[in-house]
Amino acid sequence: MGFIIHKEGIVTIIITLVFLALLMGMSVLLNFPFYLKLFNLLLSIVLLAVVIFFFRVPNREVNRDENAILSPADGAIVEIVEEFETEYFNAKKIRISIFMSPLNVHINSYPIDGKVVYVQYHPGKHLVASLPKASKDNEHTTVVQKHSNAEEVLFRQIAGILARRIVCYAKESEFVEQGSEMGIIKFGSRVDIFLPVSAKINVEMGDKVKSKITHLAYF
Numbered sequence: 001m002g003f004i005i006h007k008e009g010i011v012t013i014i015i016t017l018v019f020l021a022l023l024m025g026m027s028v029l030l031n032f033p034f035y036l037k038l039f040n041l042l043l044s045i046v047l048l049a050v051v052i053f054f055f056r057v058p059n060r061e062v063n064r065d066e067n068a069i070l071s072p073a074d075g076a077i078v079e080i081v082e083e084f085e086t087e088y089f090n091a092k093k094i095r096i097s098i099f100m101s102p103l104n105v106h107i108n109s110y111p112i113d114g115k116v117v118y119v120q121y122h123p124g125k126h127l128v129a130s131l132p133k134a135s136k137d138n139e140h141t142t143v144v145q146k147h148s149n150a151e152e153v154l155f156r157q158i159a160g161i162l163a164r165r166i167v168c169y170a171k172e173s174e175f176v177e178q179g180s181e182m183g184i185i186k187f188g189s190r191v192d193i194f195l196p197v198s199a200k201i202n203v204e205m206g207d208k209v210k211s212k213i214t215h216l217a218y219f
Helices: 007-029 034-054
Strands: 003-005 056-058 068-070 075-085 091-100 107-109 114-122 140-146 152-159 166-168 181-185 189-195 215-218
Touching: 003 007, 007 034, 034 056, 075 189, 091 215, 114 152, 114 166, 140 166, 152 166, 152 181, 189 215
Parallel strands: none
Antiparallel strands: 003 056, 068 215, 075 091, 091 189, 107 181, 114 140, 140 152, 152 189, 166 181
């Protein structure tokens, strides 16, 4: 399976290349011992590979199903709970939390076909994203989609301890297709999705899920 580099990663990759070039140049100008030059070269190759790998966009076909709610992110299921959602619904919902490690693909996608009815950015802290309180305390962006069956799904991009930039392309009143790109979070993060209590959950704690592919639940 091939991949391309996400547009949000181009500047980061260029900055990394400049930094690594300066590091190697310093090694030569200061006449570092051969083993240090070799170490810097290997370190540069590894760092560049990690940055490129982070911003990869895998070639995936959307596992479409109009009755399914697709995972909006790659990662591991860390929570499945019923709770009272207060930002938009003011009602009890099922929350599924997906923790994205730095090794996961960090592109986020829309879980259903539907109209975007709500988009809101919230500045906040940068706690470890796997903590339950990170959902509300951390920097995050909330998006709500309305399905053709009138059900609404809320999902939240949450910044982590390393993530310092949330990119969200969602715009209110726009109709978007299931599996299309919604945004990206840089360097470690989490996505929460709030579903109707009537939804049939299709995943369990600890499951590994993939954006565009895994059916989290069904209406």
